[in-house]
Amino acid sequence: MLKDLDPLLHSQLRLGVMSILMAVEQADFTYLKEKTNATAGNISVQIDKLEKANYISVEKSFRGKRPLTTCKITKKGITAFETYVNHLKSYIN
Amino acid sequence: MKEAEKQLQYIEEMIATTKGNLSGGSIHFLLWGWLVFAAALLNYILLNYTDYSSPWIAWPVLMSLGAVLAIYLGRKQSKESRVVTKIDKMLVQLWAGFGITLFVVLLAMGAMGPTKVYPMLMALYGLGTFVSGGILNFKPLQIGAVAAWICAIVGFYQEQFDSQLILIAAAILFSYIIPGHLLASKK
Numbered sequence: 001m002l003k004d005l006d007p008l009l010h011s012q013l014r015l016g017v018m019s020i021l022m023a024v025e026q027a028d029f030t031y032l033k034e035k036t037n038a039t040a041g042n043i044s045v046q047i048d049k050l051e052k053a054n055y056i057s058v059e060k061s062f063r064g065k066r067p068l069t070t071c072k073i074t075k076k077g078i079t080a081f082e083t084y085v086n087h088l089k090s091y092i093n
Numbered sequence: 094m095k096e097a098e099k100q101l102q103y104i105e106e107m108i109a110t111t112k113g114n115l116s117g118g119s120i121h122f123l124l125w126g127w128l129v130f131a132a133a134l135l136n137y138i139l140l141n142y143t144d145y146s147s148p149w150i151a152w153p154v155l156m157s158l159g160a161v162l163a164i165y166l167g168r169k170q171s172k173e174s175r176v177v178t179k180i181d182k183m184l185v186q187l188w189a190g191f192g193i194t195l196f197v198v199l200l201a202m203g204a205m206g207p208t209k210v211y212p213m214l215m216a217l218y219g220l221g222t223f224v225s226g227g228i229l230n231f232k233p234l235q236i237g238a239v240a241a242w243i244c245a246i247v248g249f250y251q252e253q254f255d256s257q258l259i260l261i262a263a264a265i266l267f268s269y270i271i272p273g274h275l276l277a278s279k280k
Contacts, residue, residue, distance in 0.1 A: 012103060019107035025177040035110045063172060085104065091097035 008053050009084045013038050014046045018081050021056060021073040029069035047071060055080055111178060118184060118225070119276035120166055126269030128159045133262040137255055183228050191221045211257040212248030215241050215264040222268040233272040240267035 009015050016036040020027060033043050047069075050056045055077035059070045073081070132151040139148035174181075195217060202210045219241035226234030244264035248257055 010100075012100075015100065015103060016107045019104045020111055023108040023111040023179070025179055025182045027176040031175040035107065085101070088097040088101050092101070 005087055006080055006084050008049065008055065009080060011046070013042060014050055015084075017043070017046060017050060017071070018055065018073065018077065021071060022078065022081055026070050026072040029071070032071060050077070053080075111176070117170060117174075118229075119273050119279075121163060121188075122222075122269045122273030122276065124162055124166070125159055126265050126273050128155045129265045130262050130270060131155060133258045133265070137258040137262075140255055140258070180228055184225060187224055187228070188221065191217065207254055208252060208257055209249070211261050212245040215245035215248055215261055218264055218268045219245065222272065226272070229276075231272070231276060233275045234268070237268035237272045240264065 009018060013036055016038075017032055020032060020035055029043070029047070032038075032047070033040060036043060038046075047056070047058060051058045053076075054074055057072050057074055059072075061068045061070070132155040135151035135155075136148055139145045139150070195214065198210060198213050198217065201213075219238040221238075222234045222241065223238035226232065226236075226238060241264040244260045244267075248260045251257060251260065
């Protein structure tokens with residue numbers, strides 16, 4: 001494990017979720033689950049952790065009768081992600 | 094560091110998965126394209142080949158129909174889509190601004206008359222499809238935009254209203270209908 005790297009982002013699944021949310025405006029739970037190839041249980045835990053750290057905002061609503069969880073990256077999340085990527089790059093260079 | 098490289102590569106892979114299907118907007122080009130095309134030609138036919146007192150009637154009828162259908166389709170698409178990309182957001186902002194500008198220009202119809210306002214509408218089609226083509230990386234929209242701008246330039250020098258109707262039909266055919274069908278076939 002590399003030193004000084006944000007442990008929240010160093011987990012691959014959480015990093016995957018953050019990378020996707022960096023690239024899009026917002027995405028729902030099922031989209032994130034499919035793109036990261038994760039199980040529903042695992043991704044739900046990781047989304048929860050990212051939300052608790054205020055890296056993402058999560059909005060729960062309903063689409064018809066089915067629950068809909070929409071995730072969006074926050075300003076804090078963007079800064080954390082950029083810092084993480086810069087750290088990674090500094091290890092390479 | 095191999096681990097750092099691996100993480101960066103993973104980030105790139107994840108971002109790449111978000112580059113989805115871009116042809117979803119084609120339905121809106123086709124909807125408005127065909128409605129404007131039909132309204133212009135109906136106006137032309139009613140004006141030149143009948144004594145009907147309101148030859149412009151197709152415009153309010155078909156444009157209201159367009160607004161209702163566009164709202165319905167927009168709602169359906171946003172319900173079905175599980176992700177909103179940055180491109181989606183840019184396009185929505187562009188076309189919202191386009192719609193407002195179109196409305197502002199239409200308000201000038203009374204003061205300036207249709208022979209000046211119609212070419213402005215054609216130029217506006219060019220702006221909307223040129224920027225959309227750039228955002229979507231889709232050349233036919235930008236080629237169509239150039240055609241719409243040429244129609245606008247020609248239109249500014251036409252005093253006859255029925256020539257404006259043919260020009261606006263041509264502008265919408267090249268800037269919306271043809272690129273719209275090409276975009277839809279990209280699915």
